[in-house]
Amino acid sequence: MVILQKPDIQENYDDIHVSASSVNAIIDGCPREVLYRYVLGLEPQDKSSSLILGSAMHEALAAFYLALQQSKVEMKLADMVEIAHGVIESAQAINFKEGETLETLKAQASNLLTVWHKNGYRPQGTILGVEMKFSIDLKNPHTGEELQERLLGYIDLLTENPDGTMVVTDHKTIARRESDRGQSQDLQMGLYQYAVETLFPGRKVILQFQDIIKTKSPTVTITPVIEQDKNAALKQVYSAITHMNTALMLPDPSVLLYRRPSWRCASCGYRAQCR
Numbered sequence: 001m002v003i004l005q006k007p008d009i010q011e012n013y014d015d016i017h018v019s020a021s022s023v024n025a026i027i028d029g030c031p032r033e034v035l036y037r038y039v040l041g042l043e044p045q046d047k048s049s050s051l052i053l054g055s056a057m058h059e060a061l062a063a064f065y066l067a068l069q070q071s072k073v074e075m076k077l078a079d080m081v082e083i084a085h086g087v088i089e090s091a092q093a094i095n096f097k098e099g100e101t102l103e104t105l106k107a108q109a110s111n112l113l114t115v116w117h118k119n120g121y122r123p124q125g126t127i128l129g130v131e132m133k134f135s136i137d138l139k140n141p142h143t144g145e146e147l148q149e150r151l152l153g154y155i156d157l158l159t160e161n162p163d164g165t166m167v168v169t170d171h172k173t174i175a176r177r178e179s180d181r182g183q184s185q186d187l188q189m190g191l192y193q194y195a196v197e198t199l200f201p202g203r204k205v206i207l208q209f210q211d212i213i214k215t216k217s218p219t220v221t222i223t224p225v226i227e228q229d230k231n232a233a234l235k236q237v238y239s240a241i242t243h244m245n246t247a248l249m250l251p252d253p254s255v256l257l258y259r260r261p262s263w264r265c266a267s268c269g270y271r272a273q274c275r
């Protein structure tokens with residue numbers, strides 16, 4: 001996430017980070033949401049049930065892969081379900097869709113995890129990291145000058161194949177199968193590729209999505225992602241940083257961090273604030 005603050009209140013420039021989600025929020029999402037979340041530090045009024053379900057699945061999968069890495073044993077389904085239910089029950093405020101309740105959301109998590117436990121991804125190589133955090137230097141892609149901001153991210157699963165190839169797996173809980181999935185440029189994947197190539201120079205990097213598709217009969221698929229244009233991704237990061245820093249220099253940052261109404265507003269955690 002971007003943690004960008006006005007220079008006069010920023011105590012330590014080493015703490016200024018940008019991430020794929022914050023860059024996406026500025027470039028593709030809603031700049032006003034960025035103002036609320038990252039500049040003013042406001043808590044969202046609630047989180048969508050889809051977001052909570054995705055977090056629950058992430059937590060359960062992370063525990064599974066961590067146990068596999070540390071003890072070489074597969075976590076039982078019941079333990080994964082307990083973790084996912086714990087995430088859902090501890091959510092402060094959930095924006096449910098029509099007909100949904102806490103119980104139906106927990107049932108959906110159980111159902112998805114049952115399918116996942118049977119068919120989910122078991123890496124062939126060595127697990128190097130689960131929810132692996134990275135924080136690496138950034139440069140101005142046009143001049144090469146060092147930036148004060150750093151690139152921050154968490155890789156869901158990083159493994160190393162026997163031939164030394166690094167495999168980045170990103171877990172996604174999605175509503176439907178997409179025919180062109182993995183065939184386009186994806187900022188998050190581009191930045192993961194850049195991060196792994198920086199941290200493990202000379203290694204080949206493979207990117208893939210592990211999609212948990214929450215249709216009536218759920219499925220799990222591994223989708224390869226095409227090679228990413230890292231320079232284009234880094235240019236997007238630089239544009240977002242420039243946009244944000246310019247906004248923060250204004251007497252009223254909301255001039256540049258403007259409202260961008262879209263379908264996202266219905267589940268936006270700042271919709272009451274924004275009205």
Ligand code: SF4
Binds near residue numbers: 264
């Ligand atoms: S409600 Fe819509 S316009 Fe307002 S912050 Fe959220 S996404 Fe942006």
